[in-house]
Amino acid sequence: MTSGWGVKTYAPRQGRITKGQRRALDALKPLYAVDLTGGRRPVASLFPRPFDRYVLEIGFGMGDATVALAERFPGTGFLGVEIHSPGVGKVLREIHTKGLDNLRVVQADAFHLFEQLLLPDSFDGVHIFFPDPWPKRKHHKRRMIQSPFLDILHPFMKEGAYLYITTDWEEYASQILQVCSSHPAFVNEYGGFAPRQVWRPVTKYERKGAREHHPIWEVFVFKRTSSSG
Numbered sequence: 001m002t003s004g005w006g007v008k009t010y011a012p013r014q015g016r017i018t019k020g021q022r023r024a025l026d027a028l029k030p031l032y033a034v035d036l037t038g039g040r041r042p043v044a045s046l047f048p049r050p051f052d053r054y055v056l057e058i059g060f061g062m063g064d065a066t067v068a069l070a071e072r073f074p075g076t077g078f079l080g081v082e083i084h085s086p087g088v089g090k091v092l093r094e095i096h097t098k099g100l101d102n103l104r105v106v107q108a109d110a111f112h113l114f115e116q117l118l119l120p121d122s123f124d125g126v127h128i129f130f131p132d133p134w135p136k137r138k139h140h141k142r143r144m145i146q147s148p149f150l151d152i153l154h155p156f157m158k159e160g161a162y163l164y165i166t167t168d169w170e171e172y173a174s175q176i177l178q179v180c181s182s183h184p185a186f187v188n189e190y191g192g193f194a195p196r197q198v199w200r201p202v203t204k205y206e207r208k209g210a211r212e213h214h215p216i217w218e219v220f221v222f223k224r225t226s227s228s229g
């Protein structure tokens, strides 16, 4: 299966699913996962109550950051999308046990969300923490952060919304910075890499890299407003 712009950005397999995660998927998906069928709808309608702000997280993996942020910011609605089952099962279980009414998930290729589910101007922020780096040159075309992806993404962000991307892969970091800083829909107020945002939780992938002493690069840009020129 390839995504809307013909690129499969995720690896075919991502760990084994535990019995608990499988049970959570079967029992809790109908309660807390958003179904892509049923047409485009307002992001507010995906949650049991309205929120002040909405944030999309693409490729949440095992969902460490996703759950931590949902707990810390109960006034923000978080929509997480991930293709692989173990993380989706884990997050569903946490939504259930912690009673997180501000976190909902979609198990899908993110591009199908943009094609089938979302309406323009939905999000105040978008998080993409440690997108697959696809280190081999022949795989670079599978990297998510490319200009055509930003072309697809930006209409679903509100004016002035932020896009926050982190990576521990230096050469991909340069590509992400270049793509985000030069795209006409975005403005990079930092002029280069951003400092770590104090509120960003550590993710599982990041912890793995930290054990190998990988530095982290952060890109934080805003969608241009009509007045930002």
Ligand SMILES: C[S@@+](CC[C@H](N)C(=O)[O-])C[C@H]1O[C@@H](n2cnc3c(N)ncnc32)[C@H](O)[C@@H]1O
Pocket: 003, 009, 010, 011, 014, 058, 059, 060, 061, 062, 063, 081, 082, 083, 084, 108, 109, 110, 111, 128, 129, 130, 131, 132, 133, 144, 203, 204, 205, 206
């Ligand atoms: C390197 S992992 C990082 C996971 C997590 N953000 C973290 O920092 O621990 C990248 C994740 O993005 C997911 N992913 C890649 N392309 C995707 C897509 N098109 N739609 C949804 N998820 C995607 C992968 O399945 C994987 O879990």
